Amino acid sequence: MPTTNDKMVALLRRLKIEMNGAVTDAMRAYGGRPSGYGLNYGVSLPTIREAAAAYAPDSGLAILLWRQDVRELKLAALFIDDPQTLDADRMEQWADAWRGSAELAEQCAMQLFWRSPAAWTVAVRWATATGEASDPLRRLAAFFMIGRLAAPADGSGAVTDADFAALLADPTAFGTHTEERSAVYALREMWRRRPALRAAVTGVLERLPVGVADEVRWQIEYLP
Numbered sequence: 001m002p003t004t005n006d007k008m009v010a011l012l013r014r015l016k017i018e019m020n021g022a023v024t025d026a027m028r029a030y031g032g033r034p035s036g037y038g039l040n041y042g043v044s045l046p047t048i049r050e051a052a053a054a055y056a057p058d059s060g061l062a063i064l065l066w067r068q069d070v071r072e073l074k075l076a077a078l079f080i081d082d083p084q085t086l087d088a089d090r091m092e093q094w095a096d097a098w099r100g101s102a103e104l105a106e107q108c109a110m111q112l113f114w115r116s117p118a119a120w121t122v123a124v125r126w127a128t129a130t131g132e133a134s135d136p137l138r139r140l141a142a143f144f145m146i147g148r149l150a151a152p153a154d155g156s157g158a159v160t161d162a163d164f165a166a167l168l169a170d171p172t173a174f175g176t177h178t179e180e181r182s183a184v185y186a187l188r189e190m191w192r193r194r195p196a197l198r199a200a201v202t203g204v205l206e207r208l209p210v211g212v213a214d215e216v217r218w219q220i221e222y223l224p
Contacts, residue, residue, distance in 0.1 A: 038069030057082035083115035105137040109144035143182035150189040
């Protein structure tokens with residue numbers, strides 16, 4: 001029976017085969033050492049997802065992978081973890097490890113965090129934090145999570161229209177300071193997937209920066 005460490009070594013071996021030096025070099029040229037990572041093999045996200053699928057779900061392995069200072073292993077952890085075991089404390093711990101990486105923040109939110117039972121509570125806390133408690137990457141992730149959660153779901157854990165409406169009414173989440181691209185995504189998804197919220201979304205646009213509001217309107221009209 002392979003140990004957790006054996007699985008990590010095997011996965012890393014597979015991912016290194018897919019190494020793309022051109023991508024890694026491009027990331028370095030864009031901003032020095034790729035933010036948030038010690039090692040980066042330039043493997044594409046779909047390839048990481050495919051390689052990780054054989055090991056999921058395995059929270060123990062995911063936690064071990066996340067502790068490694070390797071881009072591909074951190075991203076693989078998101079596809080291997082069991083979201084039902086992911087609580088708010090671990091989400092905070094992993095967010096502390098983003099180290100300035102918008103890629104990690106976005107992928108944590110879009111691939112894993114939104115599926116946690118604690119997703120809505122954490123997303124609202126991050127989106128509405130003010131002052132020193134407000135963190136740009138947590139806000140970025142929060143809106144991606146909110147957009148994902150906009151799709152109606154069955155079960156007692158589903159987020160209600162009333163929950164979304166209360167968040168839309170909160171200017172600490174959606175206000176004159178809101179410029180995150182993920183906020184555009186969240187508003188678009190609320191419009192598309194929650195018809196009862198369309199008037200509220202339209203009202204929010206009036207208090208957003210003009211460029212952000214215009215982008216939301218454009219996406220609502222032209223994107224499927």
